[in-house]
Amino acid sequence: MADKIKDAKIIFVVGGPGSGKGTQCEKVVEKYGYTHLSSGDLLRAEVASGSERGKQLQAIMQKGELVPLDTVLDMIKDAMIAKADVSKGFLIDGYPREVKQGEEFEKKIGAPALLLYIDAKAETMVKRLMKRGETSGRSDDNEETIKKRLDLYYKATEPVIAFYESRGIVRKIDSELSVDEVFKLVSQAIDNLK
Ligand SMILES: Nc1ccn([C@@H]2O[C@H](COP(=O)(O)OP(=O)(O)OP(=O)(O)O)[C@@H](O)[C@H]2O)c(=O)n1
Numbered sequence: 001m002a003d004k005i006k007d008a009k010i011i012f013v014v015g016g017p018g019s020g021k022g023t024q025c026e027k028v029v030e031k032y033g034y035t036h037l038s039s040g041d042l043l044r045a046e047v048a049s050g051s052e053r054g055k056q057l058q059a060i061m062q063k064g065e066l067v068p069l070d071t072v073l074d075m076i077k078d079a080m081i082a083k084a085d086v087s088k089g090f091l092i093d094g095y096p097r098e099v100k101q102g103e104e105f106e107k108k109i110g111a112p113a114l115l116l117y118i119d120a121k122a123e124t125m126v127k128r129l130m131k132r133g134e135t136s137g138r139s140d141d142n143e144e145t146i147k148k149r150l151d152l153y154y155k156a157t158e159p160v161i162a163f164y165e166s167r168g169i170v171r172k173i174d175s176e177l178s179v180d181e182v183f184k185l186v187s188q189a190i191d192n193l194k
Protein backbone atom coordinates (compact mmCIF):
# COMPACT_ATOMS: atom_id res chain seq x y z
CA MET A 1 0.00 0.00 0.00
CA ALA A 2 2.52 2.62 1.14
CA ASP A 3 4.49 1.53 -1.91
CA LYS A 4 1.71 1.97 -4.39
CA ILE A 5 0.87 5.51 -3.38
CA LYS A 6 4.36 6.73 -2.58
CA ASP A 7 4.54 9.12 -5.53
CA ALA A 8 1.05 10.47 -5.09
CA LYS A 9 0.64 13.63 -3.07
CA ILE A 10 -1.76 13.51 -0.16
CA ILE A 11 -3.63 16.67 0.69
CA PHE A 12 -5.86 16.92 3.75
CA VAL A 13 -8.76 19.34 3.26
CA VAL A 14 -9.94 20.50 6.65
CA GLY A 15 -12.52 23.11 7.60
CA GLY A 16 -15.84 23.45 9.36
CA PRO A 17 -19.09 22.07 7.99
CA GLY A 18 -20.21 24.25 5.10
CA SER A 19 -16.88 26.05 4.80
CA GLY A 20 -16.63 25.05 1.13
CA LYS A 21 -14.36 22.00 1.16
CA GLY A 22 -16.40 20.02 -1.33
CA THR A 23 -16.81 23.00 -3.64
CA GLN A 24 -13.07 23.62 -3.80
CA CYS A 25 -12.20 19.94 -4.14
CA GLU A 26 -14.37 19.67 -7.25
CA LYS A 27 -12.41 22.50 -8.83
CA VAL A 28 -9.08 20.93 -7.91
CA VAL A 29 -10.17 17.69 -9.56
CA GLU A 30 -10.98 19.61 -12.74
CA LYS A 31 -7.71 21.52 -12.86
CA TYR A 32 -5.19 19.07 -11.41
CA GLY A 33 -6.74 15.66 -11.95
CA TYR A 34 -6.44 14.74 -8.31
CA THR A 35 -8.67 12.06 -6.84
CA HIS A 36 -11.27 13.49 -4.46
CA LEU A 37 -12.22 11.34 -1.51
CA SER A 38 -14.81 12.90 0.78
CA SER A 39 -15.08 10.91 3.97
CA GLY A 40 -18.64 12.16 4.42
CA ASP A 41 -19.57 11.03 0.90
CA LEU A 42 -18.06 7.59 1.49
CA LEU A 43 -20.13 7.28 4.66
CA ARG A 44 -23.30 8.49 2.92
CA ALA A 45 -22.75 5.90 0.17
CA GLU A 46 -22.64 3.20 2.82
CA VAL A 47 -25.87 4.57 4.33
CA ALA A 48 -27.51 4.62 0.89
CA SER A 49 -26.59 0.98 0.33
CA GLY A 50 -29.05 0.10 3.09
CA SER A 51 -26.58 -2.22 4.81
CA GLU A 52 -26.73 -2.97 8.51
CA ARG A 53 -23.56 -0.96 9.02
CA GLY A 54 -25.12 1.89 7.04
CA LYS A 55 -28.04 2.00 9.45
CA GLN A 56 -25.71 2.39 12.41
CA LEU A 57 -23.76 5.11 10.61
CA GLN A 58 -26.92 7.01 9.75
CA ALA A 59 -27.90 7.21 13.42
CA ILE A 60 -24.51 8.67 14.36
CA MET A 61 -24.40 11.16 11.49
CA GLN A 62 -27.94 12.31 12.17
CA LYS A 63 -26.73 13.37 15.61
CA GLY A 64 -23.70 15.16 14.20
CA GLU A 65 -21.31 12.86 16.05
CA LEU A 66 -18.19 11.11 14.76
CA VAL A 67 -18.38 7.54 13.50
CA PRO A 68 -15.73 5.11 14.80
CA LEU A 69 -12.29 5.97 13.53
CA ASP A 70 -11.54 2.58 11.97
CA THR A 71 -14.73 2.62 9.90
CA VAL A 72 -13.84 5.84 8.09
CA LEU A 73 -10.16 5.05 7.77
CA ASP A 74 -10.80 1.64 6.20
CA MET A 75 -13.17 3.22 3.69
CA ILE A 76 -10.62 5.86 2.74
CA LYS A 77 -7.85 3.31 2.49
CA ASP A 78 -9.85 1.00 0.23
CA ALA A 79 -10.79 3.91 -2.00
CA MET A 80 -7.15 5.02 -2.23
CA ILE A 81 -5.93 1.55 -3.11
CA ALA A 82 -8.53 1.32 -5.86
CA LYS A 83 -7.16 4.51 -7.43
CA ALA A 84 -3.47 4.17 -6.57
CA ASP A 85 -2.28 3.26 -10.06
CA VAL A 86 -3.94 6.16 -11.82
CA SER A 87 -3.82 8.92 -9.25
CA LYS A 88 -1.33 11.77 -9.11
CA GLY A 89 -2.68 12.95 -5.85
CA PHE A 90 -5.42 12.53 -3.30
CA LEU A 91 -7.66 15.13 -1.75
CA ILE A 92 -8.79 13.76 1.56
CA ASP A 93 -11.85 15.91 2.30
CA GLY A 94 -13.34 16.07 5.79
CA TYR A 95 -10.60 14.00 7.38
CA PRO A 96 -8.93 14.03 9.91
CA ARG A 97 -11.75 15.16 12.20
CA GLU A 98 -9.62 14.76 15.32
CA VAL A 99 -5.87 14.46 15.94
CA LYS A 100 -6.12 10.73 16.53
CA GLN A 101 -7.60 10.23 13.04
CA GLY A 102 -4.58 11.98 11.56
CA GLU A 103 -2.15 9.86 13.52
CA GLU A 104 -3.84 6.63 12.46
CA PHE A 105 -3.97 7.73 8.82
CA GLU A 106 -0.22 8.27 8.85
CA LYS A 107 0.43 4.89 10.44
CA LYS A 108 -1.72 3.01 7.95
CA ILE A 109 -1.35 5.06 4.77
CA GLY A 110 1.16 7.89 4.70
CA ALA A 111 1.97 11.49 5.52
CA PRO A 112 0.18 14.47 3.99
CA ALA A 113 2.22 16.95 1.94
CA LEU A 114 -0.22 19.77 2.59
CA LEU A 115 -3.18 20.63 4.77
CA LEU A 116 -5.62 23.06 3.20
CA TYR A 117 -7.40 24.81 6.02
CA ILE A 118 -10.64 26.15 4.54
CA ASP A 119 -11.58 28.91 6.95
CA ALA A 120 -14.97 30.61 7.22
CA LYS A 121 -16.81 32.27 10.09
CA ALA A 122 -19.33 30.20 12.04
CA GLU A 123 -22.08 32.55 10.94
CA THR A 124 -21.13 32.04 7.29
CA MET A 125 -21.04 28.27 7.63
CA VAL A 126 -24.47 28.13 9.25
CA LYS A 127 -25.92 30.35 6.55
CA ARG A 128 -24.44 28.19 3.76
CA LEU A 129 -25.61 24.95 5.33
CA MET A 130 -29.16 26.19 5.91
CA LYS A 131 -29.25 27.16 2.24
CA ARG A 132 -27.74 23.86 1.16
CA GLY A 133 -30.30 22.08 3.34
CA GLU A 134 -33.10 23.36 1.14
CA THR A 135 -31.94 21.06 -1.65
CA SER A 136 -29.26 18.66 -0.34
CA GLY A 137 -31.64 16.09 1.09
CA ARG A 138 -29.04 15.55 3.82
CA SER A 139 -30.66 14.64 7.10
CA ASP A 140 -27.88 16.46 8.98
CA ASP A 141 -28.40 19.81 7.22
CA ASN A 142 -30.89 21.05 9.80
CA GLU A 143 -30.46 23.73 12.43
CA GLU A 144 -30.07 21.43 15.40
CA THR A 145 -27.54 19.06 13.85
CA ILE A 146 -25.62 21.92 12.23
CA LYS A 147 -25.06 23.39 15.69
CA LYS A 148 -23.72 20.08 16.98
CA ARG A 149 -21.44 19.67 13.96
CA LEU A 150 -20.04 23.15 14.50
CA ASP A 151 -19.43 22.57 18.20
CA LEU A 152 -17.64 19.32 17.45
CA TYR A 153 -15.60 21.02 14.76
CA TYR A 154 -14.26 23.63 17.16
CA LYS A 155 -13.66 21.11 19.90
CA ALA A 156 -12.18 18.16 18.00
CA THR A 157 -11.09 19.30 14.55
CA GLU A 158 -9.44 22.66 15.16
CA PRO A 159 -6.70 20.97 17.22
CA VAL A 160 -5.84 19.01 14.06
CA ILE A 161 -4.79 22.25 12.42
CA ALA A 162 -2.49 23.18 15.31
CA PHE A 163 -1.01 19.68 15.20
CA TYR A 164 0.01 20.01 11.54
CA GLU A 165 0.99 23.66 11.86
CA SER A 166 3.96 22.58 13.91
CA ARG A 167 5.06 20.63 10.85
CA GLY A 168 4.74 23.62 8.56
CA ILE A 169 2.32 22.06 6.07
CA VAL A 170 -0.80 24.11 6.84
CA ARG A 171 -2.02 26.63 4.31
CA LYS A 172 -4.91 28.71 5.61
CA ILE A 173 -7.41 29.72 2.95
CA ASP A 174 -9.90 32.54 3.49
CA SER A 175 -13.18 30.98 2.43
CA GLU A 176 -15.25 34.13 2.93
CA LEU A 177 -14.30 35.22 -0.60
CA SER A 178 -16.04 34.19 -3.81
CA VAL A 179 -15.60 30.59 -4.96
CA ASP A 180 -13.21 31.67 -7.74
CA GLU A 181 -11.09 33.81 -5.45
CA VAL A 182 -10.88 31.04 -2.90
CA PHE A 183 -9.82 28.73 -5.70
CA LYS A 184 -6.98 31.07 -6.69
CA LEU A 185 -5.58 30.71 -3.18
CA VAL A 186 -6.07 26.95 -3.26
CA SER A 187 -4.30 26.75 -6.64
CA GLN A 188 -1.32 28.73 -5.34
CA ALA A 189 -0.96 26.36 -2.43
CA ILE A 190 -1.02 23.32 -4.72
CA ASP A 191 1.34 24.88 -7.27
CA ASN A 192 3.83 25.47 -4.47
CA LEU A 193 3.95 21.73 -3.86
CA LYS A 194 5.72 20.97 -7.09
N1 LIG B 1 -14.03 11.55 9.20
C1 LIG B 1 -15.36 11.65 9.34
C2 LIG B 1 -16.14 12.26 8.36
C3 LIG B 1 -17.51 12.32 8.55
N2 LIG B 1 -18.07 11.80 9.65
C4 LIG B 1 -19.54 11.82 9.87
O1 LIG B 1 -20.21 12.18 8.68
C5 LIG B 1 -20.94 13.41 8.84
C6 LIG B 1 -20.91 14.22 7.58
O2 LIG B 1 -19.57 14.42 7.17
P1 LIG B 1 -19.18 15.50 6.09
O3 LIG B 1 -19.93 15.28 4.86
O4 LIG B 1 -17.69 15.57 5.98
O5 LIG B 1 -19.77 16.70 6.86
P2 LIG B 1 -19.39 18.16 7.15
O6 LIG B 1 -18.00 18.54 6.97
O7 LIG B 1 -20.00 18.48 8.49
O8 LIG B 1 -20.23 18.81 6.12
P3 LIG B 1 -19.90 18.96 4.62
O9 LIG B 1 -20.48 17.96 3.74
O10 LIG B 1 -20.61 20.22 4.52
O11 LIG B 1 -18.43 18.96 4.49
C7 LIG B 1 -20.28 14.07 10.05
O12 LIG B 1 -21.10 15.00 10.69
C8 LIG B 1 -19.94 12.85 10.91
O13 LIG B 1 -21.08 12.36 11.56
C9 LIG B 1 -17.28 11.20 10.61
O14 LIG B 1 -17.79 10.74 11.61
N3 LIG B 1 -15.93 11.10 10.44
Ligand SMILES: Nc1nc2c(ncn2[C@@H]2O[C@H](COP(=O)(O)OP(=O)(O)O)[C@@H](O)[C@H]2O)c(=O)[nH]1
Pocket residue numbers: 015016017018019020021022023024128129131132175176177178179180182
Ligand atom coordinates in the same frame (compact mmCIF):
# COMPACT_ATOMS: atom_id res chain seq x y z
N1 LIG C 1 -20.63 32.42 -1.25
C1 LIG C 1 -19.94 31.29 -1.24
N2 LIG C 1 -20.60 30.13 -1.08
C2 LIG C 1 -19.88 28.98 -1.06
C3 LIG C 1 -18.47 29.01 -1.21
N3 LIG C 1 -18.02 27.72 -1.12
C4 LIG C 1 -19.11 26.95 -0.94
N4 LIG C 1 -20.24 27.69 -0.91
C5 LIG C 1 -21.59 27.18 -0.69
O1 LIG C 1 -21.66 26.72 0.64
C6 LIG C 1 -22.31 25.43 0.74
C7 LIG C 1 -21.40 24.41 1.41
O2 LIG C 1 -20.34 24.14 0.54
P1 LIG C 1 -19.66 22.68 0.50
O3 LIG C 1 -18.62 22.72 -0.56
O4 LIG C 1 -20.69 21.63 0.44
O5 LIG C 1 -18.95 22.72 1.93
P2 LIG C 1 -18.31 21.60 2.82
O6 LIG C 1 -19.33 21.31 3.85
O7 LIG C 1 -17.11 22.24 3.44
O8 LIG C 1 -17.98 20.44 1.94
C8 LIG C 1 -22.66 25.02 -0.68
O9 LIG C 1 -24.05 25.20 -0.84
C9 LIG C 1 -21.86 25.95 -1.57
O10 LIG C 1 -22.57 26.32 -2.72
C10 LIG C 1 -17.81 30.27 -1.39
O11 LIG C 1 -16.58 30.37 -1.52
N5 LIG C 1 -18.60 31.37 -1.40
Ligand SMILES: [Mg+2]
Pocket residue numbers: 021022038040094
Ligand atom coordinates in the same frame (compact mmCIF):
# COMPACT_ATOMS: atom_id res chain seq x y z
MG1 LIG D 1 -18.60 18.36 1.95
